[in-house]
Amino acid sequence: MLTQPNEILENLKKAITEYDNEKAIGSAKKVVExxxxxxxxxxxxxxxxxxxxxxxxxxxxWLPDLVGAADAMSSAMPIIEEEIKRTGAKRKSLGTIVAGTxxxxxxxxxxxxxxxxxxxxxxxxxxxxxxxxxxxxxxAIKKYNADILAMSALMTMTASEQKKVIEYLEKExxxxxxxxxxxxxxITEEFAKDVGADGYDPTAPGAVKLAxxxxxx
Amino acid sequence: xxxxxTRNFPTFKxxxxxxxxxxxxxxxxxxxxxxxxxxxxxxxxxxxxAGCNVNFETKRVKFSPSLVEESLRKCPSSFRVKARNPKxxxxxxxxxxxxxxxxxxxxxxxxxxxxxxxxxxEHTNLIKVLDALPNVHFLNAYPYFGFSGDIPExxxxxxxxxxxxxxxxxxxxxxxxxxxxxxTIKMAKAIGTEIFANPNTSSPLxxxxxxxxxxxxxxxxxxxxxxxxxATSGGTAPASIVGALVLSNAELIPYIVLIQLLKPGAxxxxxxxxxxxxMTNGAPAFGEIGVSLxxxxxxxIWRKYGIPTVCSSCGPTSSKRIDFQLGYQKMMPAxxxxxxxxxxxxxxxxxxxxxxxxxxxxxxxxxxxxxxxRFLEGIEVSDEALAIDLINEVGxxxxxxxxxxxxxxWWKKEQFVPKVADRLTYPEWLKKGKKSCIDYAKERMDEIxxxxxxxxxxxxxxxxxxxxxxxxxxxxxxxxxxxxxxxxKVYKRVLKxxxxxxx
Numbered sequence: 001m002l003t004q005p006n007e008i009l010e011n012l013k014k015a016i017t018e019y020d021n022e023k024a025i026g027s028a029k030k031v032v033e034x035x036x037x038x039x040x041x042x043x044x045x046x047x048x049x050x051x052x053x054x055x056x057x058x059x060x061x062w063l064p065d066l067v068g069a070a071d072a073m074s075s076a077m078p079i080i081e082e083e084i085k086r087t088g089a090k091r092k093s094l095g096t097i098v099a100g101t102x103x104x105x106x107x108x109x110x111x112x113x114x115x116x117x118x119x120x121x122x123x124x125x126x127x128x129x130x131x132x133x134x135x136x137x138x139x140a141i142k143k144y145n146a147d148i149l150a151m152s153a154l155m156t157m158t159a160s161e162q163k164k165v166i167e168y169l170e171k172e173x174x175x176x177x178x179x180x181x182x183x184x185x186x187i188t189e190e191f192a193k194d195v196g197a198d199g200y201d202p203t204a205p206g207a208v209k210l211a212x213x214x215x216x217x
Numbered sequence: 218x219x220x221x222x223t224r225n226f227p228t229f230k231x232x233x234x235x236x237x238x239x240x241x242x243x244x245x246x247x248x249x250x251x252x253x254x255x256x257x258x259x260x261x262x263x264x265x266x267a268g269c270n271v272n273f274e275t276k277r278v279k280f281s282p283s284l285v286e287e288s289l290r291k292c293p294s295s296f297r298v299k300a301r302n303p304k305x306x307x308x309x310x311x312x313x314x315x316x317x318x319x320x321x322x323x324x325x326x327x328x329x330x331x332x333x334x335x336x337x338x339e340h341t342n343l344i345k346v347l348d349a350l351p352n353v354h355f356l357n358a359y360p361y362f363g364f365s366g367d368i369p370e371x372x373x374x375x376x377x378x379x380x381x382x383x384x385x386x387x388x389x390x391x392x393x394x395x396x397x398x399x400x401t402i403k404m405a406k407a408i409g410t411e412i413f414a415n416p417n418t419s420s421p422l423x424x425x426x427x428x429x430x431x432x433x434x435x436x437x438x439x440x441x442x443x444x445x446x447x448a449t450s451g452g453t454a455p456a457s458i459v460g461a462l463v464l465s466n467a468e469l470i471p472y473i474v475l476i477q478l479l480k481p482g483a484x485x486x487x488x489x490x491x492x493x494x495x496m497t498n499g500a501p502a503f504g505e506i507g508v509s510l511x512x513x514x515x516x517x518i519w520r521k522y523g524i525p526t527v528c529s530s531c532g533p534t535s536s537k538r539i540d541f542q543l544g545y546q547k548m549m550p551a552x553x554x555x556x557x558x559x560x561x562x563x564x565x566x567x568x569x570x571x572x573x574x575x576x577x578x579x580x581x582x583x584x585x586x587x588x589x590x591r592f593l594e595g596i597e598v599s600d601e602a603l604a605i606d607l608i609n610e611v612g613x614x615x616x617x618x619x620x621x622x623x624x625x626x627w628w629k630k631e632q633f634v635p636k637v638a639d640r641l642t643y644p645e646w647l648k649k650g651k652k653s654c655i656d657y658a659k660e661r662m663d664e665i666x667x668x669x670x671x672x673x674x675x676x677x678x679x680x681x682x683x684x685x686x687x688x689x690x691x692x693x694x695x696x697x698x699x700x701x702x703x704x705x706k707v708y709k710r711v712l713k714x715x716x717x718x719x720x
Contacts (some may be wrong), residue, residue, distance in 0.1 A: 019625065064624045
């Protein structure tokens, strides 16, 4: 027989593997009500998302499953993060990543996929969303003390925006302490080198390996 | 469960009712005025008894329109064929669509693309791959015409049938040359499967003894028949599409008359392998557009007759390589035949004509069959599919559909995901070794062969029956002189050497 907190955490996991946003929000609220350690809830969600990510990697699950799971997790996340802040709990992570799609580009799918798998791997990921300006990236890097900046661009027209962000970071003196990875439909290995990024991978699972490599873990 | 794909929309038609009537009238006229040449005394007597005009000297038989039309009416428009494993039972016609393989004499070397005789192992591997592929619903008479190893010509297909029965539980076809169907039908009976009897026409308008005997075997063993027609337009049939159609229909009908006289209501299907002649070198013009014009019209007429049709001409191509030409020469006739009413398509494994076949090609063809099958299912129009509520809910950007439950359900329903097509983006493709569909097909072949298990394997007693019937056949053809002393000496040695190896 499951104990009460375990049952809540199991439900939270299930909400993610069953792509159920309402259930995810409900379970997250229960975590707060029942005073369950929010780090445990975070771990449970990471475990669930990893399960979906692994299925995706094996070709058993597909893009809509991955995005559905990410959506469910995102629904629960603000509640759990608020609780972490309130209780001052310490989260352990492989590293901190700030991610987003560059200014002028509103494509979110590839970036969401990568963020989902990065969370599953154990990174602390701050997904800023789409259409993100250089200043916004910079601000987030400072705020979260990020180890990695992950930028996405799907269109050829917006790919050069990644270069702008990198130059801005250099100007602000943050380039040396932040590893930069780039991706998206418009990006190639060559382009990544040209703009001075630290790494590029065409696939979401490859991006996770790359992130580990960049921080030496 | 029903095997095969369901055609969920009206069939594509190319002829008007008046044109169909003209073709039908022409067919009746040929059968009444010229008739056909039948080298089979037993059949001549049956035709005479049924009121046909029979000349025993010239072996010429003429048919009255009423007998022809009555015989066509007696055929069922759909029927079941029983396999050794009931999960492979077949439904032929009218809107169920099945796939099977086209034969090759040889395999091909995938590096040089040159043909060569397959080994027994390669022959068996092709059977195993065809057995494993989900969209192969039954197996043709040969995947290969035998295998290397000094097997006498007459025994090649009989040995081949034994290999098919040991390595597959799918229904197969009993060819009639040299009476070998006497033995292969016995084998089928012994292991509890049905097998298609397979009388072939010889164009123009001629019927040889063994082929006619297939009709008698079908009646005796209560088997379904697949009657094969393979005239060459411009050579053994008129060059005009409709002229070849009149001739090919006139050639198929005498078999139907005979079969229905022997056993009214017997299960019959008609297979179409009419090809234009390549006027440069005399070979059949495999895969050319005339093939499809003939097929589409053929399907339309036989659908009106209510008799299931088989498209044989979507299998062979003129290409020697697995390449662009092969792709379009298979896909186009297969798709057009499928949408115009074929009940079975002989698509798999063939490369050039009846000369070459390969399991890699069969794996590639499985994706063509899957695509066609998906197309045949058509478009569902329902409240859920229309998705009006969903479209209203998602609204404009930044709304999207990727995370919706509707997407998770419907994309799988609507999309056919090919198993071995290259679907990568350029960066992924570069990173993963620049593989093509052929590379993926090779990988899938290795996986299939490593995992293949015949379900269920033959029992010891079934295996003994197969062995006994093979012995009977060897003895029979020895006595008939179709296995010479010299051949027998070599064959005996081969049999002894192979007695310990995997069947």
